[in-house]
Amino acid sequence: MSRAFVKEDTNDLAPLPDLPVSPHPNYVTPRGLAALQARLLVVQAELAQLRARAERLDRLPEAAAERDIRYLEARLRSAILIDPASHGTTEVAFGHRVTVVDEDGTELVYEITGEDEADAALGRIAPQSPLARALIGARVGDLVTWRRPAGAVELEILKIEVPDDP
Structure with missing residues (x-):
């Protein structure tokens, strides 16, 4: 196979595009805020496990977790708690x-x-x-x-x- 179209293994992976964030105000209930916080903790733990793997040739799962963390952090920053x-x-x-x-x-x-x-x-x-x-x-x-x-x-x-x- 010709190497002309194969990217050399540089272990660099461009970040995945961010998930779309709604243009609407981010109103959340107390239950919704707790769920967002819990999801963030779960994804952060998953990312830590992915980074701790001995074999890390496939970095796509890490990039996906990083993208999800960016999304969840953005949603938490913009959250407007309504009880x-x-x-x-x-x-x-x-x-x-x-x-x-x-x-x-x-x-x-x-x-x-x-x-x-x-x-x-x-x-x-x-x-x-x-x-x-x-x-x-x-x-x-x-x-x-x-x-x-x-x-x-x-x-x-x-x-x-x-x-x-x-």
């Missing part, structure tokens, strides 16, 4: 858990969390999502319209509460 308990529960706000009923009578529960904490499978939605934007500011008994690509859905607010799992 849901500091809001009343008269209207939906960041950090609240909201129980709604849709047009078919199905009850659904959503929690408005930070972007890094959002997880649709757990009903956790980011504040800039169309659903969260429809819910924020609503009160129990209000009807809100959730505009989705599949069509608008009317939701009635049944309950607003502060999550009990900080």
